[in-house]
Amino acid sequence: MRAVVSEKNNIKLPTFFGKGLKGAIGWIIPIAVLVTWQILGDLKLIKTLIFPTPLMIWDSFLWLCQNGDLLDHINGTFFRTFLGFFIGGGLGLIIGLFVGLSKICEILLNSTVQMIRMIPHISVTFLFVLWLGIGDASKIMLIAKGSFFPLYIFTFLGIRNVDNKLFEVTKILGYSRLKVVTRLILPATIPQLVLGIRQSLGIAWGSLVVAEMMGSSNGLGYLMMDARAMSDTATVFVGIILFTIFAKLTDSIVLWIEKLLLRWNTTS
Amino acid sequence: MSQSYSGSGLKVNKDAASLKQLLQGGSNWNTAWLHFILSAITPVFIILVWQWAGDTNRVSGHLLPTPTAILNAFIDLSSSGVLLSEFLVSCQRAIIGVFAGVFFALILGITLGLVGILYRLIDPTMQLLRLTPSLAVAPLIILWFGFGETSKIVIIALGAFFPMYLSTLQSLREIDPKLMEVSKVLAFTPVKHLTSVLLPSAVPGILSGFRMAVAYGWLSLVVAELLGSQAGIGFLMSHAHTNAQPEVVFVGVIIFAVMGKVIDSSIALLERKLLKWRNAISG
Numbered sequence: 001m002r003a004v005v006s007e008k009n010n011i012k013l014p015t016f017f018g019k020g021l022k023g024a025i026g027w028i029i030p031i032a033v034l035v036t037w038q039i040l041g042d043l044k045l046i047k048t049l050i051f052p053t054p055l056m057i058w059d060s061f062l063w064l065c066q067n068g069d070l071l072d073h074i075n076g077t078f079f080r081t082f083l084g085f086f087i088g089g090g091l092g093l094i095i096g097l098f099v100g101l102s103k104i105c106e107i108l109l110n111s112t113v114q115m116i117r118m119i120p121h122i123s124v125t126f127l128f129v130l131w132l133g134i135g136d137a138s139k140i141m142l143i144a145k146g147s148f149f150p151l152y153i154f155t156f157l158g159i160r161n162v163d164n165k166l167f168e169v170t171k172i173l174g175y176s177r178l179k180v181v182t183r184l185i186l187p188a189t190i191p192q193l194v195l196g197i198r199q200s201l202g203i204a205w206g207s208l209v210v211a212e213m214m215g216s217s218n219g220l221g222y223l224m225m226d227a228r229a230m231s232d233t234a235t236v237f238v239g240i241i242l243f244t245i246f247a248k249l250t251d252s253i254v255l256w257i258e259k260l261l262l263r264w265n266t267t268s
Numbered sequence: 269m270s271q272s273y274s275g276s277g278l279k280v281n282k283d284a285a286s287l288k289q290l291l292q293g294g295s296n297w298n299t300a301w302l303h304f305i306l307s308a309i310t311p312v313f314i315i316l317v318w319q320w321a322g323d324t325n326r327v328s329g330h331l332l333p334t335p336t337a338i339l340n341a342f343i344d345l346s347s348s349g350v351l352l353s354e355f356l357v358s359c360q361r362a363i364i365g366v367f368a369g370v371f372f373a374l375i376l377g378i379t380l381g382l383v384g385i386l387y388r389l390i391d392p393t394m395q396l397l398r399l400t401p402s403l404a405v406a407p408l409i410i411l412w413f414g415f416g417e418t419s420k421i422v423i424i425a426l427g428a429f430f431p432m433y434l435s436t437l438q439s440l441r442e443i444d445p446k447l448m449e450v451s452k453v454l455a456f457t458p459v460k461h462l463t464s465v466l467l468p469s470a471v472p473g474i475l476s477g478f479r480m481a482v483a484y485g486w487l488s489l490v491v492a493e494l495l496g497s498q499a500g501i502g503f504l505m506s507h508a509h510t511n512a513q514p515e516v517v518f519v520g521v522i523i524f525a526v527m528g529k530v531i532d533s534s535i536a537l538l539e540r541k542l543l544k545w546r547n548a549i550s551g
Binding site for chain 1: 307331332399411412490494502508509524525
């Protein structure tokens with residue numbers, strides 16, 4: 001239920017700085033804030049140690065790019081996020097398919113999965129560190145655990161919400177069980193599946209930040225935690241902005257793929 | 269299908285019939301009972317294997333404490349009162365943080381929902397800020413507010429803020445135009461329009477936002493406490509982790525899970541109670 005409700009906010013994509021004058025008005029505040037921030041910082045009215053000015057953040061970004069560290073950290077971060085996401089999301093998809101397609105699987109597995117879902121995924125960090133050490137494995141597992149549940153739930157819901165009339169049509173046309181799955185259930189589940197993938201990716205990014213902050217030797221989260229220890233606020237800002245961009249970028253790519261896959265769906 | 273559940277005689281036929289009925293979606297006392305038993309199979313099996321593997325030393329107790337060891341740790345911690353005091357610290361943090369976040373989100377959401385010009389001015393900025401993963405801001409908040417109580421409350425408040433803000437704003441801006449027309453036809457004063465049309469129709473959305481805000485706040489509490497604290501369930505867990513007491517870590521995980529579920533269910537209950545009038549209309 002919670003997952004479904006949260007989707008309501010996602011479906012309506014931010015009508016962000018739309019076109020025309022109505023959209024332009026939305027730019028006023030961000031620009032005003034940035035300019036005031038810069039001026040206040042230049043006049044030493046705010047402590048740049050705590051609030052580095054936008055130009056200082058930009059400089060620190062350029063510096064990180066030049067010494068090549070940034071690429072290294074980004075590599076580590078991407079590797080963990082996507083491996084974790086593919087393991088967790090893939091398992092969620094497969095188990096979701098089984099549970100959705102067979103009533104007996106649902107009865108046996110669903111309530112157990114729902115029980116485990118209640119565990120806040122960050123709180124098992126210590127256990128994963130204990131079992132798998134502080135290397136990459138524990139981080140990937142944490143991300144996998146986080147990405148498992150949204151995909152599981154949305155696959156399951158998607159299959160169960162397939163229009164019954166369509167099922168009757170396949171019965172009349174004498175489809176085999178396999179054909180029903182590949183021709184009806186999977187295509188009809190795609191919209192829900194995409195919602196699940198987007199939520200899973202969001203959770204994967206969130207858990208990655210935490211996983212890397214709990215102890216690692218590279219990655220964006222490590223970069224941020226390290227910068228925090230050195231009171232290098234500008235680098236922390238760079239990390240936050242990069243995370244935002246990556247999260248938004250992956251989300252947009254998934255949406256773009258959905259559009260490509262759902263070209264047949266004229267109603268949406 | 270009935271083969272796999274065969275036992276003997278009449279009983280089997282009855283069970284098989286119930287199972288068939290269960291799979292076809294029917295429900296009566298018998299199928300409900302069967303449903304319960306079948307769903308309990310997996311967890312009971314896991315717990316039994318887990319206990320057996322621990323007892324026969326197939327799995328080291330340092331890595332995976334047995335269910336009974338976890339239960340003993342829970343009993344020890346509760347009888348010494350440690351658990352309760354840490355739990356209260358966590359709850360206090362969560363309550364202050366969530367209420368701070370929800371309070372500001374409500375004020376901002378209602379203001380922007382009612383005043384069109386402010387909406388166009390401020391909402392794009394908020395949508396931009398919303399994209400940042402809330403957990404990624406934690407290092408910055410620690411840098412600004414230190415490791416003390418303030419930074420934890422701010423992290424929790426931030427987690428609770430955006431879901432609440434988004435649903436408040438959305439539910440105010442997407443009110444059924446028919447209701448607006450009715451209010452115009454009846455010539456409601458602006459105050460009456462607000463109190464008897466706008467706010468009541470926004471309540472369902474605001475409540476579901478509140479439910480999400482609490483869930484996100486609870487999750488942020490876990491993160492805030494694990495990142496460094498001197499008290500609370502998260503502290504109990506990190507302390508146990510450094511002292512190699514995995515059973516206490518498990519107790520912490522279970523408490524976080526159970527509390528999350530209890531809070532969510534009680535808000536869902538509240539939602540149903542408060543929205544009784546709505547069912548009466550649509551039904």
